[in-house]
Amino acid sequence: MSSSWTALYVAYSIVWVGVFVYLAYLHLRQRRVDRDIRTLREEVLRHGK
Amino acid sequence: MRTERVGKYLIAVSAILVLLTTYLAIFYVPLPATSVRSANDILSSLDGNSITVVGFIVDLKVTPPPGLDASERINFTLADFSDYQRYRGAISDGVLEEGWWTVRPLDVLAFTGGWTGPYLGGILSNGTNVSVTGVVTAGAVGPNSAATGFHIGVSGSRNVDIGTSAAEFSIMTAPVAQKIFYFHMPSAWICYLAFFVTLLSSVFYLKTRNPKYDRWAFSAAELGVLFATLAILTGPIWAKQEWGVYWRWQDTKLTTTFVLWLVYIGYLMLRASMQEPGARARVAAVYGIVGFVTVPMSLLSSRIAPLLRSGHPQVIATSSGGLSPESGLTVGIAVVAFTVLFITMLIKRVEVAESEEELEELKREVGGEA
Amino acid sequence: MRAALILATKDLKIELRSKEVVSSMFLFSLLIVIAFRFAFAEAVDSGALSLEDLAASSLWICFSFATIVGMHTSFAKEKDRETLEGLMLCPVDRSALFLGKALSNLVLVFIVDLLSILFFGLFFAFDYDGHAVEVVGVALVGTVTLVLVGTLVAAISVNARAREVLLPILLIPLIAFSVIIPCVTATRNAIAGELTESVRDIVSIAGFALIFGAVGYLSFDYVLEG
Numbered sequence: 001m002s003s004s005w006t007a008l009y010v011a012y013s014i015v016w017v018g019v020f021v022y023l024a025y026l027h028l029r030q031r032r033v034d035r036d037i038r039t040l041r042e043e044v045l046r047h048g049k
Numbered sequence: 050m051r052t053e054r055v056g057k058y059l060i061a062v063s064a065i066l067v068l069l070t071t072y073l074a075i076f077y078v079p080l081p082a083t084s085v086r087s088a089n090d091i092l093s094s095l096d097g098n099s100i101t102v103v104g105f106i107v108d109l110k111v112t113p114p115p116g117l118d119a120s121e122r123i124n125f126t127l128a129d130f131s132d133y134q135r136y137r138g139a140i141s142d143g144v145l146e147e148g149w150w151t152v153r154p155l156d157v158l159a160f161t162g163g164w165t166g167p168y169l170g171g172i173l174s175n176g177t178n179v180s181v182t183g184v185v186t187a188g189a190v191g192p193n194s195a196a197t198g199f200h201i202g203v204s205g206s207r208n209v210d211i212g213t214s215a216a217e218f219s220i221m222t223a224p225v226a227q228k229i230f231y232f233h234m235p236s237a238w239i240c241y242l243a244f245f246v247t248l249l250s251s252v253f254y255l256k257t258r259n260p261k262y263d264r265w266a267f268s269a270a271e272l273g274v275l276f277a278t279l280a281i282l283t284g285p286i287w288a289k290q291e292w293g294v295y296w297r298w299q300d301t302k303l304t305t306t307f308v309l310w311l312v313y314i315g316y317l318m319l320r321a322s323m324q325e326p327g328a329r330a331r332v333a334a335v336y337g338i339v340g341f342v343t344v345p346m347s348l349l350s351s352r353i354a355p356l357l358r359s360g361h362p363q364v365i366a367t368s369s370g371g372l373s374p375e376s377g378l379t380v381g382i383a384v385v386a387f388t389v390l391f392i393t394m395l396i397k398r399v400e401v402a403e404s405e406e407e408l409e410e411l412k413r414e415v416g417g418e419a
Numbered sequence: 420m421r422a423a424l425i426l427a428t429k430d431l432k433i434e435l436r437s438k439e440v441v442s443s444m445f446l447f448s449l450l451i452v453i454a455f456r457f458a459f460a461e462a463v464d465s466g467a468l469s470l471e472d473l474a475a476s477s478l479w480i481c482f483s484f485a486t487i488v489g490m491h492t493s494f495a496k497e498k499d500r501e502t503l504e505g506l507m508l509c510p511v512d513r514s515a516l517f518l519g520k521a522l523s524n525l526v527l528v529f530i531v532d533l534l535s536i537l538f539f540g541l542f543f544a545f546d547y548d549g550h551a552v553e554v555v556g557v558a559l560v561g562t563v564t565l566v567l568v569g570t571l572v573a574a575i576s577v578n579a580r581a582r583e584v585l586l587p588i589l590l591i592p593l594i595a596f597s598v599i600i601p602c603v604t605a606t607r608n609a610i611a612g613e614l615t616e617s618v619r620d621i622v623s624i625a626g627f628a629l630i631f632g633a634v635g636y637l638s639f640d641y642v643l644e645g
Contacts, residue, residue, distance in 0.1 A: 003290070004225045004226040004290050005225055005226075007226040007229065007286045007287065007289065007290050008075075008225055008226050008228055008229055010286055011226070011229040011232060011233070011282075011283040011286045011287065012071060012229070012232055014279060014282050014283060014286075015232045015236065015279050015283060016067070016071075018275065018278070018279050018282075019067070019275075019279070019390060019394075020064075022275055022394070023060065023394060023397065026394070026397045026398060026401055027397075029401050029405075030397070030400065030401050030404060033401065033404040033405050033407075033408050034404060036408050037404065037407060037408050037411060040408070040411050040412070040415060041411070043415075044415060
């Protein structure tokens with residue numbers, strides 16, 4: 001009985017964790033890229049073309 | 050900036066929907082009547098022996114509960130959960146009706162009696178004859194009040210046909226792990242949807258050569274692989290509870306889905322091993338189109354491909370009946386939730402890809418002029 | 420169509436001179452047969468695994484792997500000798516190029532099929548229970564599908580960095596259900612003299628041949644561009 005509940009929670013956790021870890025990963029990736037773009041633009045502005 | 054707000058809003062909505070699905074699945078939906086384990090539980094609670102009953106269908110003779118006319122004596126069968134609805138219809142009228150009856154675990158208060166046959170302690174083989182005798186004391190069923198319940202005299206025997214539908218294997222109720230279904234099925238559905246998006250975007254890419262479509266194609270493929278992985282991971286966890294094993298190669302659905310997963314892993318690997326964006330997009334688009342043949346193969350495998358005998362539960366039952374209303378509602382909400390989630394993630398993923406390409410472009414410009 | 424034939428004869432002429440593809444494919448499949456013999460020695464000797472079953476499964480593993488070896492060389496050679504550009508400059512349809520390559524590959528793989536069937540029979544003293552012709556027939560149908568999808572995937576993977584590894588990774592999932600499983604079933608039925616039981620399998624193999632052929636024919640233009 002309890003093993004069945006464990007199975008249920010394990011499965012639900014896998015889905016929740018899988019989905020939201022992926023979303024968090026996307027978010028971090030986006031932030032890093034945005035930061036890189038910003039710094040690159042600033043560098044270009046500062047040093048001229 | 051505006052798209053970012055939309056993204057956040059969508060993430061919140063999909064999180065709430067998935068949360069709602071989780072709540073409904075755990076607290077709202079009753080378990081369908083199919084179980085190996087609960088029959089097992091009842092038996093072991095009676096004599097302390099642990100007996101593995103893999104499952105069977107039994108014709109049951111019902112002795113009328115007290116207060117019911119003897120003329121209404123009927124034969125009925127402990128059936129799989131696809132007959133759940135008919136059962137509900139029957140009790141709502143307050144009389145036992147002719148037809149297929151399901152005794153749910155929730156209804157069963159006790160079982161006295163026993164199963165006889167060679168299945169005890171082992172796994173049933175095809176064509177094994179089993180018989181059941183005993184009395185099921187059921188609550189919430191029948192003309193008496195839910196509190197008092199009534200007795201169902203149980204006797205009967207039937208040849209066991211292993212390898213039809215997994216759902217038919219058993220009696221009483223499914224283990225609670227059955228509720229994994231409400232996450233497993235939507236994940237699988239989303240992976241098919243995602244690969245379909247990949248197919249369409251690939252075709253559009255080849256037609257228009259607009260890199261936008263390439264971004265959609267591989268973003269959808271990546272998400273498809275994610276959801277296929279979730280479906281492939283959650284399935285066996287359920288299977289272990291229901292079938293006693295994590296994986297059955299006899300189940301075409303499992304194997305075709307696994308192959309599908311491999312195809313799109315290959316798609317991602319192909320992309321990873323090519324540098325030139327134009328060639329990568331073209332070649333991957335063609336593979337995205339060829340690879341799609343595995344999607345209908347997996348989608349329809351439990352229906353039309355008896356290459357190997359499949360025992361995968363069918364979601365959309367071919368016979369009338371199907372899911373209970375509660376179950377149907379939850380499945381519906383789950384599918385909506387996962388679809389919204391998928392759209393959210395796809396938009397996010399495409400945005401990331403766009404930004405990364407912008408960065409690459411910028412680097413090339415700066416590098417070129419420095 | 421004529422262009423396809425000319426291209427196929429070109430490939431076959433080159434092969435006739437060097438014989439390196441067929442010989443490597445054949446040796447490869449021979450090694451697989453022998454590996455199977457060693458791996459399942461006990462099961463075969465004790466009779467737990469019948470020769471019929473071993474033949475059906477190991478032959479199809481041979482055919483599939485031989486196809487992978489053959490397909491790989493078919494495009495990689497052109498790429499390495501930089502004749503692929505030349506081919507692409509030919510004033511013919513890319514679709515004809517696909518058909519030509521598929522045709523020459525079909526001939527080569529089918530030769531290897533025949534040799535494998537022959538040597539399996541000799542090594543195991545197995546006469547296919549008198550149904551060798553049916554076995555060859557199933558091999559031909561399956562090989563057509565195998566070669567059509569193989570040619571397309573080989574062209575897809577030839578531009579990738581890790582093409583040797585990538586080809587089987589991309590190809591095997593595609594052929595698992597479309598070729599290997601129905602072909603093994605059909606071959607087993609053929610040996611048992613019950614090929615009529617496998618009409619469904621044959622139809623499905625042919626159906627996949629049509630699908631893969633159509634996709635390859637229509638999209639080869641995009642695969643070999645630039």
